[in-house]
Amino acid sequence: MSEGPPYDLWYWAEIPGRGEFVRLALEAGATAYRDRAREEGSETLARDLETRSGQRPFAPPYLVAGDLCLAQTANILLFLGERHGLAPADPGGRSFAHQLQLTVADIVAEAHDVHHPVAVGLYYRDQKAEAARAAKAFRDERIPKYLGYFEAVLSDRGPWLLGNDWSYPDLSLFQLVEGLDYAFPRRMKTLAGGLSRVLALRDRVREMPELADYLASERRIPFNEDGIFRHYPELDAE
Amino acid sequence: MSEGPPYDLWYWAEIPGRGEFVRLALEAGATAYRDRAREEGSETLARDLETRSGQRPFAPPYLVAGDLCLAQTANILLFLGERHGLAPADPGGRSFAHQLQLTVADIVAEAHDVHHPVAVGLYYRDQKAEAARAAKAFRDERIPKYLGYFEAVLSDRGPWLLGNDWSYPDLSLFQLVEGLDYAFPRRMKTLAGGLSRVLALRDRVREMPELADYLASERRIPFNEDGIFRHYPELDAE
Numbered sequence: 356m357s358e359g360p361p362y363d364l365w366y367w368a369e370i371p372g373r374g375e376f377v378r379l380a381l382e383a384g385a386t387a388y389r390d391r392a393r394e395e396g397s398e399t400l401a402r403d404l405e406t407r408s409g410q411r412p413f414a415p416p417y418l419v420a421g422d423l424c425l426a427q428t429a430n431i432l433l434f435l436g437e438r439h440g441l442a443p444a445d446p447g448g449r450s451f452a453h454q455l456q457l458t459v460a461d462i463v464a465e466a467h468d469v470h471h472p473v474a475v476g477l478y479y480r481d482q483k484a485e486a487a488r489a490a491k492a493f494r495d496e497r498i499p500k501y502l503g504y505f506e507a508v509l510s511d512r513g514p515w516l517l518g519n520d521w522s523y524p525d526l527s528l529f530q531l532v533e534g535l536d537y538a539f540p541r542r543m544k545t546l547a548g549g550l551s552r553v554l555a556l557r558d559r560v561r562e563m564p565e566l567a568d569y570l571a572s573e574r575r576i577p578f579n580e581d582g583i584f585r586h587y588p589e590l591d592a593e
Numbered sequence: 594m595s596e597g598p599p600y601d602l603w604y605w606a607e608i609p610g611r612g613e614f615v616r617l618a619l620e621a622g623a624t625a626y627r628d629r630a631r632e633e634g635s636e637t638l639a640r641d642l643e644t645r646s647g648q649r650p651f652a653p654p655y656l657v658a659g660d661l662c663l664a665q666t667a668n669i670l671l672f673l674g675e676r677h678g679l680a681p682a683d684p685g686g687r688s689f690a691h692q693l694q695l696t697v698a699d700i701v702a703e704a705h706d707v708h709h710p711v712a713v714g715l716y717y718r719d720q721k722a723e724a725a726r727a728a729k730a731f732r733d734e735r736i737p738k739y740l741g742y743f744e745a746v747l748s749d750r751g752p753w754l755l756g757n758d759w760s761y762p763d764l765s766l767f768q769l770v771e772g773l774d775y776a777f778p779r780r781m782k783t784l785a786g787g788l789s790r791v792l793a794l795r796d797r798v799r800e801m802p803e804l805a806d807y808l809a810s811e812r813r814i815p816f817n818e819d820g821i822f823r824h825y826p827e828l829d830a831e
Contacts, residue, residue: 411746413742423685427692427696450663450671454665472706472710472727474727485711485726492711496712496714508649
């Protein structure tokens with residue numbers, strides 16, 4: 356499905372983070388790309404970011420596509436969705452796919468803020484008391500609200516978020532659920548009964564032939580405690 | 594510039610919030626719309642939101658445009674930008690405008706989390722200690738980082754974010770700076786010297802003929818302590 360020179364993806368090499376949402380779309384779309392910081396190190400990324408002007412990214416991930424430099428995860432996916440047919444082409448479907456992606460982005464940001472409620476510039480160990488309070492609210496209110504929303508979307512349509520075919524937000528919802536399962540396994544077990552459609556979708560993405568090689572490869576970075584989804588047992592509960 | 598039946602905008606009636614970013618684009622684009630919750634009350638909005646399916650919003654604001662129901666602020670603005678010429682039409686310009694809007698959305702979310710670092714479902718008075726710590730980091734690190742980014746974008750191009758003509762992210766940057774000035778006047782005064790391009794852009798939007806009637810009208814909702822940008826003097830400092 357690829358055309359022209361390969362894309363350059365720039366994202367921190369050590370964590371799945373927001374870069375993984377882009378990587379899943381590139382992989383599922385069989386799109387040629389170079390994962391520059393994984394090849395050359397995150398120091399190279401930091402230097403590259405500093406030298407960019409014009410279509411200047413605020414932060415990684417960003418994707419260089421010929422003359423274009425695209426930043427913001429959802430914006431990159433909007434572009435890839437249109438260019439490689441990873442989302443519906445009609446205005447309603449295109450917009451709803453993007454809306455779903457932005458909603459995934461919102462809960463991803465909240466999942467990060469659970470362990471960094473005071474400041475992204477401080478360590479977790481310097482905000483543990485605040486994180487414990489934030490985690491309770493996230494577990495009790497926010498995870499059910501967001502995943503309940505995606506469950507409702509799947510009950511409107513299904514079996515995929517946009518209906519009969521997979522699109523890029525399905526890949527992102529998969530990554531979100533994987534991350535929540537990693538960070539909050541006890542809570543996710545409690546909620547599983549009300550999330551049958553969301554969990555079935557997660558399983559369906561996990562089995563996509565388009566992703567089989569990638570998910571089994573070393574290119575797929577495991578979740579870890581430097582990333583967005585972190586397993587701190589003291590922040591999880593039933 | 595309007596075509597077809599007017600749009601229906603749905604957003605909470607009592608605060609500018611995220612709805613204001615949409616309202617500014619509708620007003621500057623001379624686009625016919627009904628501000629449904631301001632006409633009929635926020636209870637009507639809550640009921641409307643509950644009954645929607647299909648293109649189901651996660652939260653307000655959402656815009657009903659014929660058969661389409663669009664949610665997520667940046668997604669609505671992407672649509673209005675294309676439909677009403679409020680952003681460049683070429684792929685690079687369209688994408689960069691959207692990227693800037695998503696970056697505004699990120700700092701808007703962080704500005705909200707300053708007074709709600711633990712949980713959106715708790716009152717400010719129940720998280721004041723955490724908010725004081727979060728505010729210091731936001732003032733010292735995040736405001737300079739984000740506004741410095743927009744300053745750099747304006748130095749690449751200018752006088753508007755996308756170059757010679759205004760586009761929807763300019764309206765949003767105006768609203769962001771107005772909000773930060775309202776919530777953190779002492780800090781913003783300290784930072785002003787390094788933000789000459791951003792502040793000049795804010796002033797330029799404030800004087801746009803397309804916005805004169807609106808900004809002088811009662812439709813323009815003042816910032817207040819139920820919204821995203823709140824003036825709690827104890828959270829501000831030089």
